Amino acid sequence: MDLEAEADLTRCGALKDFWYVACLSTELKPGEPLARTLFGTGVVLFRDVQGQPTALRDRCLHRNARLSRGAVFNGRIGCPYHGWVYDASGAVVEVPSLGPSQRSELLDADACAREGLATAPCALGRLTRFPTLEQDGLVFVYMGGAEPARSAPFRVPYWDQEGWTVYFMVTRFPNGVTNLVENFMDVPHTLFVHPGWFRRPASKRVPATVRRTAGSVLVTYKQAQDTVTGLGRLFNPRGLPLLHTDKFYVPNVTRVDYLWGEHGFVINSQCTPIGPTDSLVYTAISYRLPVDVPGALVGRAMMPLVRWYTRQVIQQDVVIMDIQREALLDGPGGGVYSGTEADLHHADIEAYRRWLREGGQGSGPEDAERDMAFWI
Structure with a gap:
């Protein structure tokens, strides 16, 4: 992984040929x-x-x-x-x-x-x-020059949809985009980085399917009875089956869904590279509580609590990304990684980003669908 090249406008290849979030609409004042x-x-x-x-x-x-x-x-x-x-x-x-x-x-x-x-x-x-381009409360900038963007700006999940509440968090991370998107789509780290906030060790086997196609990596976890601690109890008081998916969209977007029927929460993060190990991340939290008629009103009333909780969790990720950054910059060899079956989707993400950094010619990594399993 060439962190320097990924964040350099003259050496990043086709990574620049996409729309990147520059700020929230509310940040750009007349x-x-x-x-x-x-x-x-x-x-x-x-x-x-x-x-x-x-x-x-x-x-x-x-x-x-x-x-x-x-x-x-x-x-x-x-x-x-x-x-x-x-x-x-x-x-x-x-x-x-x-x-x-x-x-x-x-x-x-x-x-x-x-x-x-x-x-x-x-x-x-x-x-x-x-x-x-301005949409969904975000201002996007295109740095790719005369060539048209490879795709339209990503749409914020459930923006302006009835019953859903959406808010943004802007976080400066001391790390590069590849490392950040892998962190945002990683279940095993939650036991160690977010103990008690998101999950607790359960000695449980988690099967999943990883599907790589059309510039995206989708992970579907086959754990309908999985429990999420913290605010998970608020969103699933009746113990409904959970649909948990993580998805990466080239070159810099992740979407994490925790859905119980027609309610739940979605964490959508769009990463903007500042430098090799410096990024701004615009995270949209979209959620819908299991309340029938006054769901939107209750959802807005709960926003201070949900915002506080998500800010604590994301700051824990900031800390671990800084710890990783320290080692990456500690002499030669930084960015050379090892992995196991639990890192299958990370390998797919790196394959897509490497292909784009090298120019993005042709159709890119071939489509693939594989099963994997890991323990938490």
């Missing part, structure tokens, strides 16, 4: 710039005059100052160093030092050309502009 880093590249986001999100390279053409430290006004952004103003397309539309005429005064076009200077803002070029 009249305020927002700085983000994706694949090691600084990006500034702001809303244009129509309120639509804009994403530009966060580096002024003049002296490379961070535009995200400047001001947004009338749908434009001004540099904090010399005040150069850019519109939502990335074009320079005003240079304060040129004065009212916005033209070179004493140097003619030939003289400016000899010195590598421009005569007017329109001749200064423009910043790289990254396509944006």
